[in-house]
Amino acid sequence: MSGVHVGIDLGTTYSLVAVVQNGEPKVIPNALGELLTPSAVNVDGDRVLVGRAARARALTHPEATAVSFKRDMGTDRKYELSGRTFTPEELSALVLAELKRDAEAALGAEVEEAVVTVPAYFGELQRRATRHACDLAGLHVERIINEPTAAALAYGLHHRASELRAVVLDLGGGTFDVTALEIMEGVIEIQASAGDTRLGGEDFVDAMIEHCLEWLATERGTELADDAVGRARLREACELAKRRLSDASETRLAVSGLPTSKGKLDFELPLSRARLEERFQPLLDRMLAPIERALRDAGRRASDAQEVLLVGGATRMPCIASLAAKLFGRLPLRSLPPDEAVAIGAAVQAALKAGDSAVADLVATDVAPFTLGIATAQKLHDSLVQGIFSPIIERGTVLPASRVERFCTISNAQTRLKLEVFQGEHARCEKNQRIGDFEVRGIPSGPAGTEAVDVRFSYDMNGVLDVDATIVSTNEAHTFTIERSAGRLSRRELEAARARLARLKFHPREALPNVTAISRADALYAELVGHERAQLGHALAVFRAALESQDPKLIAQQREALLAVLLALGREALK
Amino acid sequence: MDSKQALAELGLEAPTSADAIRRAYLRSVRKHPPERDPEGFQRVRQAYDLLRDHPWLWGTTLEAATPISNPLPAPPPPSASPERALELSPKPAPVTITVEGKSRSALFAVRKDERAAPVPWRDIEDALQLLEDGKLAEARGLSQSLDRRMTEFGMRTREIGVHVIARWTLVAELLALEGAVSDDLIRALAAGVRSGDFDEADRLREKGGWRVRRAVAARAPSLNKALVALAGGPRFRPGFSRWSWIGVGWVVLQLARTCLGSYFETGHHSHSAQVAATANGANGQRAVADPKQESLVKAARAIDEAVQYGDCNTVREQWPFYARGVRQAGFAWSRDNYAERRKRALEICAELAGELSEVP
Structure with missing residues (x-):
């Protein structure tokens, strides 16, 4: 075997890479020995940092750090980091390249192909942006699968002999997906997917920040100064408090030296789970619509589900489990580690695609999460109403699928037909996403409505859409392919972006633990006061001196000492 | 694909229930997994869709499938106990x-x-x-x-x-x-x-x-x-001088040229075709208002009626007037009917040994 086939979960907050070896899937640890690599990029001078070190530097250098960029995939947003401009695709590419290096270092073999996951509800543009990111990272990616599908595969791997109906709720850092599936006769059948691409753990943190700001305004009569560092630190404190509240019902959110309109402020805010869940209510309500829709598309009732699976780090919040328990009338299952399920499923899919005999008897079918169709016009009162969306492949159609519809000319002597392809659920095209257009020429001239064109859509499992248009009277066929790489970026722009990324300098892999330790210590240093601060300052200085000596043994020794101090201070800023 | 072929595709002889069909389908999917045999899978799926959507094809009446209107359980009635804070709050009052x-x-x-x-x-x-x-x-x-x-x-x-x-x-x-x-x-x-x-x-x-x-x-x-x-096309208010008419005409001409030119240059052919079609529609509206063309429409109707009853004399009588009128008025407004009508008129005249005098 020349190379390995891996599965990558490219998440909003964390990314993972997994592989199937000897029939068992496992997550590959990164250079720091951790399974989760934060999806964060920091530009430090002329060097680029990815992962945990970058996440730590988000607290001390928020203007030079990008996080949660997955939410902007497929948009024109630009990130400005230390004077360099990055697109969300490029930032994702940096994370993917890091994962690829980790996998190659851990497995001692080259990554030949990868399967990357996206939220089921990612539209065509967002999927294309993800493919661009893979291209930029030098990853060969043929297949992009939906996150809940991956979770279902990870789950189905051990349950393929049983027969059951399940619902997967996947609440990640930035997205929410619902998938209804059924396992029967050894086939994992995905029946429906729905979701919300802008609802995730980060929104719950936003709600907490809002709560803190309101508390500051009413109790202390002050507001947060317009300062990126202050905001980043408040966000981090809220994130940690949110995690503590997953186990405890009450906690205290303590922040020292927060820059406010009345100068630096130290405060401690008591938080109770019940109080916060009131604030979360609008977010929890937003989860209902996708759940309802997925169930209705699958033709099922909530009470039919025999298992409810929770996937994604944000489902650790008790309010999510309680919501699921109330809706489905049963306790949700957390047999899979919520952070790792998607990556494991992606690895299973990669093995399946590579023809690994260990998973050869696993068969899964997936559905199209969106409706695909073309724009048509309609005569009303003798006038043309344009922009009506005529579906060809409806959402919920099992893939691969091929469907044909007949359309006819609307005006006399019409010899050309413009096919505009849209994706979405609205009846009017302007509310849907446009993914391409073509023109069919050479239609024989005739009265309106007599000449017809058969439009066939063929959608395969790799997400490639082929459009065939056949003029009925002449039997003349035109074929178009909506290239998955044809998107906002042209081939030349892609080359330019790749060259730009190649010029970036990275910290050498061996140095990563040191850089990460310093970044974490710096982040905690800003939090601490008094004696603790002095203690940490001393440990940092000793470690820096060790680095100067360039003696690997001494460096390793002092790094352990510094990490021990970080742990001992007990206020570990970052997980 | 008919129901027999569909049943054969799923390896069934005489199905008894929807569940049996579903199981047969899933067994076939294992034989033709979408991953390795996409064509085979699509065939199996087509067969399954056919049998599932048309239960009468295999001679059994299916228990009427009731569409699920509300898949989620009804929200609990609101109460004042503190535990309710964890539960779903009632929806905001509708407008x-x-x-x-x-x-x-x-x-x-x-x-x-x-x-x-x-x-x-x-x-x-x-x-x-x-x-x-x-x-x-x-x-x-x-x-x-x-x-x-x-x-x-x-x-x-x-x-x-x-x-x-x-x-x-x-x-x-x-x-x-x-x-x-x-x-x-x-x-x-x-x-x-x-x-x-x-x-x-x-x-x-x-x-x-x-x-x-x-x-x-x-x-x-x-x-x-x-x-x-x-609404009868553009209207001009009286009181315009001759020069302003010429000015308006010139502006319209230039605009039309730029519009059409830019359509053709930028490849918006279909749009320009639609623009032309709308203009034709407007002509059609006005054609009826014009008394000369109204008589033309009458002639056309008379021809149609005569063709229907096999009255070739009336066809021969009306045809020269109609054909001349159409050519004078331009084909734009009646293009769709003219060729068809001519064909039928020729047919009926040939059949009844009459002769249709065509206008040169």
């Missing part, structure tokens, strides 16, 4: 809109009521009525609730019907006009959409001047076409 004395709750409540029957034509007619009554805010609320239902709850275009969506587009265009033109014009346009009579709207539009005309053309292209086609 209520009154249309012609009927109370119709919009937003969330409509969604719940109509989940079983998501056909929104009633809502669209209500929105048009609201627009006609000048209640723009309510109409917008209703339209937004429709939008939300469409995207969040996934109504299917096929279930709604294309004509309803066309009307919906007109409603959206009317709402887009808010602020750009007077509310009176919006009211008149809404009335026009409902009744097909755009004269009042056309009068108001002309009164508003070029700003209003431009706003209507830019924000409501479909409505604008309806206006042009149905």
Whole structure:
């Protein structure tokens, strides 16, 4: 075997890479020995940092750090980091390249192909942006699968002999997906997917920040100064408090030296789970619509589900489990580690695609999460109403699928037909996403409505859409392919972006633990006061001196000492 | 594929239940997994879809499948105990809109009521009525609730019907006009959409001047076409001097040249074809108003009737007048009928040993 086939979960907050070896899937640890690599990029001078070190530097250098960029995939947003401009695709590419290096270092073999996951509800543009990111990272990616599908595969791997109906709720850092599936006769059948691409753990943190700001305004009569560092630190404190509240019902959110309109402020805010869940209510309500829709598309009732699976780090919040328990009338299952399920499923899919005999008897079918169709016009009162969306492949159609519809000319002597392809659920095209257009020429001239064109859509499992248009009277066929790489970026722009990324300098892999330790210590240093601060300052200085000596043994020794101090201070800023 | 082939594809002889078909399908999927045999899988799926959607094909009556209107359990009744803070709070009170004395709750409540029957034509007619009554805010609320239902709850275009969506587009265009033109014009346009009579709207539009005309053309292209086609085309006010007519003509000519030129240059061929088609439509409207062409239409009708009854004498009598008239008037307005009519006229004359005198 020349190379390995891996599965990558490219998440909003964390990314993972997994592989199937000897029939068992496992997550590959990164250079720091951790399974989760934060999806964060920091530009430090002329060097680029990815992962945990970058996440730590988000607290001390928020203007030079990008996080949660997955939410902007497929948009024109630009990130400005230390004077360099990055697109969300490029930032994702940096994370993917890091994962690829980790996998190659851990497995001692080259990554030949990868399967990357996206939220089921990612539209065509967002999927294309993800493919661009893979291209930029030098990853060969043929297949992009939906996150809940991956979770279902990870789950189905051990349950393929049983027969059951399940619902997967996947609440990640930035997205929410619902998938209804059924396992029967050894086939994992995905029946429906729905979701919300802008609802995730980060929104719950936003709600907490809002709560803190309101508390500051009413109790202390002050507001947060317009300062990126202050905001980043408040966000981090809220994130940690949110995690503590997953186990405890009450906690205290303590922040020292927060820059406010009345100068630096130290405060401690008591938080109770019940109080916060009131604030979360609008977010929890937003989860209902996708759940309802997925169930209705699958033709099922909530009470039919025999298992409810929770996937994604944000489902650790008790309010999510309680919501699921109330809706489905049963306790949700957390047999899979919520952070790792998607990556494991992606690895299973990669093995399946590579023809690994260990998973050869696993068969899964997936559905199209969106409706695909073309724009048509309609005569009303003798006038043309344009922009009506005529579906060809409806959402919920099992893939691969091929469907044909007949359309006819609307005006006399019409010899050309413009096919505009849209994706979405609205009846009017302007509310849907446009993914391409073509023109069919050479239609024989005739009265309106007599000449017809058969439009066939063929959608395969790799997400490639082929459009065939056949003029009925002449039997003349035109074929178009909506290239998955044809998107906002042209081939030349892609080359330019790749060259730009190649010029970036990275910290050498061996140095990563040191850089990460310093970044974490710096982040905690800003939090601490008094004696603790002095203690940490001393440990940092000793470690820096060790680095100067360039003696690997001494460096390793002092790094352990510094990490021990970080742990001992007990206020570990970052997980 | 017929039902026999479909059954063979799934390896079945005589199925007894929907469940048996489903199991046979899944067993076939294992033989033709989509990953390794996409063509085989599509065949299996086609067979399964056929049998599942047409239960009468295999001679069994299926227990009537009831569509699931509300998959989620009903929310618990509100109570005051502190534990309720963990549970789902009741939904916000729906906004209520009154249309012609009927109370119709919009937003969330409509969604719940109509989940079983998501056909929104009633809502669209209500929105048009609201627009006609000048209640723009309510109409917008209703339209937004429709939008939300469409995207969040996934109504299917096929279930709604294309004509309803066309009307919906007109409603959206009317709402887009808010602020750009007077509310009176919006009211008149809404009335026009409902009744097909755009004269009042056309009068108001002309009164508003070029700003209003431009706003209507830019924000409501479909409505604008309806206006042009149905309100008798552009009108010019009397009192223009000869020079201003020449000026207007020149401007129109230049505009037409730039428009058509840019369409062809930028590849908007289909658009220019539609523009031409609309112009033809307007010609057709005016053709009837022209007495000379009205007689032509009468001749055409007479020919059609004669062909139907096999009266070749009348055909021969009417044909020269009709054919000459059509050539003089240009083919544009009657192109679709002329060739067909000529063919039938020739046929009937040949059949009854008559001769059709064609105009050179």
